[in-house]
Amino acid sequence: MKNATKLHSKFLMVAAISMLVAACSSTPMKDTALSATTGETTGDSSDVKGAVIDGSATSTMNELNDPNNILSKRNIYFDYNSDAIRVEFRPNISAHAKYLKAHSDAKVMLQGNADERGTREYNLSLGQRRSVSVKKALNVLGVSDSQIETVSYGEENASTYCSFDSDSCYQLDRRVEIVYPNE
Amino acid sequence: MQTFKLVIILVVGFFAITANAALDIEITGGGAQQTPIAVVPFGNNKIVKYEMAKIISDDLYRSGLFRSLSTQGMANLPTNASDIKYAEWAALQAQAVVVGNVTPLPDGQFNASFQLVDVFKQQPLVDMDFQFKAKYVRLTAHKIADVIYEKLTGHPGAFASRIAYVKKLGARHYLYVADSDGYNPQALVNSNEPVISPSWSPDGSKMAYVSFEKKKPIVFVHTLKTGSRKIVANYKGNNSAPSWSPDGKKLAIVLTYGANSQIYTINATGGGLKRITRSRGIDTEPAFSPDGNWIYFTSDRGGRPQIYKTSANGGGDISRVTFEGAYNVSPRFSADGKMLAYIRNDGGRFRVAVQDLTNGQVQLLSTGSQDESPSFSPNGRVVLYATKKGSRGSLASVSIDGTVRQHLSEARGDVRESAWGPMLK
Numbered sequence: 001m002k003n004a005t006k007l008h009s010k011f012l013m014v015a016a017i018s019m020l021v022a023a024c025s026s027t028p029m030k031d032t033a034l035s036a037t038t039g040e041t042t043g044d045s046s047d048v049k050g051a052v053i054d055g056s057a058t059s060t061m062n063e064l065n066d067p068n069n070i071l072s073k074r075n076i077y078f079d080y081n082s083d084a085i086r087v088e089f090r091p092n093i094s095a096h097a098k099y100l101k102a103h104s105d106a107k108v109m110l111q112g113n114a115d116e117r118g119t120r121e122y123n124l125s126l127g128q129r130r131s132v133s134v135k136k137a138l139n140v141l142g143v144s145d146s147q148i149e150t151v152s153y154g155e156e157n158a159s160t161y162c163s164f165d166s167d168s169c170y171q172l173d174r175r176v177e178i179v180y181p182n183e
Numbered sequence: 184m185q186t187f188k189l190v191i192i193l194v195v196g197f198f199a200i201t202a203n204a205a206l207d208i209e210i211t212g213g214g215a216q217q218t219p220i221a222v223v224p225f226g227n228n229k230i231v232k233y234e235m236a237k238i239i240s241d242d243l244y245r246s247g248l249f250r251s252l253s254t255q256g257m258a259n260l261p262t263n264a265s266d267i268k269y270a271e272w273a274a275l276q277a278q279a280v281v282v283g284n285v286t287p288l289p290d291g292q293f294n295a296s297f298q299l300v301d302v303f304k305q306q307p308l309v310d311m312d313f314q315f316k317a318k319y320v321r322l323t324a325h326k327i328a329d330v331i332y333e334k335l336t337g338h339p340g341a342f343a344s345r346i347a348y349v350k351k352l353g354a355r356h357y358l359y360v361a362d363s364d365g366y367n368p369q370a371l372v373n374s375n376e377p378v379i380s381p382s383w384s385p386d387g388s389k390m391a392y393v394s395f396e397k398k399k400p401i402v403f404v405h406t407l408k409t410g411s412r413k414i415v416a417n418y419k420g421n422n423s424a425p426s427w428s429p430d431g432k433k434l435a436i437v438l439t440y441g442a443n444s445q446i447y448t449i450n451a452t453g454g455g456l457k458r459i460t461r462s463r464g465i466d467t468e469p470a471f472s473p474d475g476n477w478i479y480f481t482s483d484r485g486g487r488p489q490i491y492k493t494s495a496n497g498g499g500d501i502s503r504v505t506f507e508g509a510y511n512v513s514p515r516f517s518a519d520g521k522m523l524a525y526i527r528n529d530g531g532r533f534r535v536a537v538q539d540l541t542n543g544q545v546q547l548l549s550t551g552s553q554d555e556s557p558s559f560s561p562n563g564r565v566v567l568y569a570t571k572k573g574s575r576g577s578l579a580s581v582s583i584d585g586t587v588r589q590h591l592s593e594a595r596g597d598v599r600e601s602a603w604g605p606m607l608k
Contacts, residue, residue: 048360048369048408049409050358050369050371051373051410051412053373053374109399118512118533119512119526121380121467121468121513122468122481122488124444124467125437125467126465129465132441135441145441149441151398151399151420151421152400154379156377156379160574179398
């Protein structure tokens with residue numbers, strides 16, 4: 001009889017268990033011509049091994065993080081459907097360009113973001129468009145591509161609480177974050 | 184300095200004997216013509232862990248094409264066609280009856296024998312046996328349901344299959360694999376950074392997905408049985424949108440390299456990078472056609488995003504596929520290559536569309552306003568997709584004729600991104 005026991009998946013542990021050999025053979029014997037196959041490649045959903053991931057970053061205090069320094073201002077915001085850099089953010093971009101030219105070992109990652117409307121992969125591309133736009137602005141100011149990586153988080157960091165008629169909420173999602181991975 | 188904790192491999196197979204029906208599936212609309220069917224509890228069923236007749240009956244009910252009749256209170260519960268007293272079942276208005284029996288085998292396996300019987304003709308339509316190991320009792324019941332479904336509807340069933348979906352709960356992101364009836368979700372990935380774009384290998388043994396664990400999107404291929412994961416694309420910039428070639432040897436992916444999204448192919452084990460599209464705009468969301476000849480994709484080269492196709496080897500002509508509506512994205516094929524599901528922005532509402540590639544006809548199938556991530560069931564009869572009510576995401580499905588709708592939800596968390604896997608063997 002059915003006996004469903006709750007699976008408590010909160011506590012995860014490393015278990016050295018040898019591979020389950022799952023020969024999934026459900027062999028029909030009469031009637032229709034279904035051939036017997038072993039399910040060694042597919043098994044069923046009990047044969048799934050997962051991974052727990054906890055990536056984390058640490059940072060130290062310097063001019064990049066000093067709240068009094070424009071370099072600590074890391075967000076460039078964009079208009080709807082646009083990747084054009086707004087005038088008010090030109091000083092930020094100039095400051096980061098100056099820092100990068102002064103520290104040739106420094107690498108910057110430009111993380112583009114989009115609001116949540118639309119599919120995740122298309123929004124990844126829209127976010128990317130914005131990070132490319134910031135990169136080009138840095139290029140114009142003399143920063144070389146070797147110091148810049150452009151990526152996108154798409155809508156993954158976007159708010160899920162914005163309502164359709166409130167652009168002031170969506171506006172915060174339309175941004176590029178300037179990240180120094182090695183700070 | 185960035186530090187990463189060790190990746191802990193969760194050996195989920197350790198919990199194989201328990202099942203957790205965490206995805207609740209509810210029919211919200213049924214087909215107009217439903218076949219009344221009675222699935223009689225199998226004889227000797229208590230020697231296996233789950234009641235097979237209930238799994239079969241629930242599968243048939245959820246398809247929206249059957250009215251499952253209760254057998255409670257019946258004086259006679261036959262386990263073989265020869266024991267059926269037809270008058271009793273005709274009185275219940277049953278058109279079909281399923282009877283079965285479970286027996287143990289000397290090698291420790293079990294045998295389920297069942298018959299699907301036509302009540303009017305008073306004869307069996309199907310008479311089959313399945314041998315199985317104890318842990319495959321649910322899978323075997325689903326296979327039996329598939330046989331019954333096919334015999335009575337003319338279409339292959341899709342109950343013996345799995346679905347993958349991503350769930351966010353608090354600050355954690357999970358990629359789950361569950362049976363197609365929602366049972367036994369197992370976490371393939373449990374991460375503090377987003378996971379998106381799960382994609383099943385054609386044989387169901389591997390999953391490609393995009394993880395942000397290194398603070399940028401990277402494509403992994405994860406072998407389900409062993410838990411081993413391999414980074415197959417970590418080029419400069421984004422690495423995303425993996426889609427398997429039908430022979431399982433290649434992946435189409437999207438790279439950015441410091442410019443806009445473009446489509447490439449790589450070997451499924453990594454390496455062998457080849458560029459497929461070359462445009463100034465965004466080219467993304469590649470999908471191999473099941474015959475392996477084409478890659479369909481989303482592009483805004485014409486101004487707004489539409490779906491185009493190109494030769495799977497790159498080069499050659501690129502032609503546009505979608506002509507209705509100003510915004511069509513996320514192409515996904517049915518297994519027979521005849522239909523394309525995608526998402527259309529219909530006056531601000533993101534809805535699931537299905538296009539018949541043989542005649543170009545398009546239907547808008549879903550009713551939501553934030554529908555995404557469409558995928559076909561392996562038999563091409565149903566489209567699974569992600570939907571939203573308020574700020575919480577869940578899954579939904581709709582039959583391709585629009586008549587049967589289901590809502591699939593978890594008690595907690597925000598479900599997004601789903602992918603229906605291939606049939607289990």
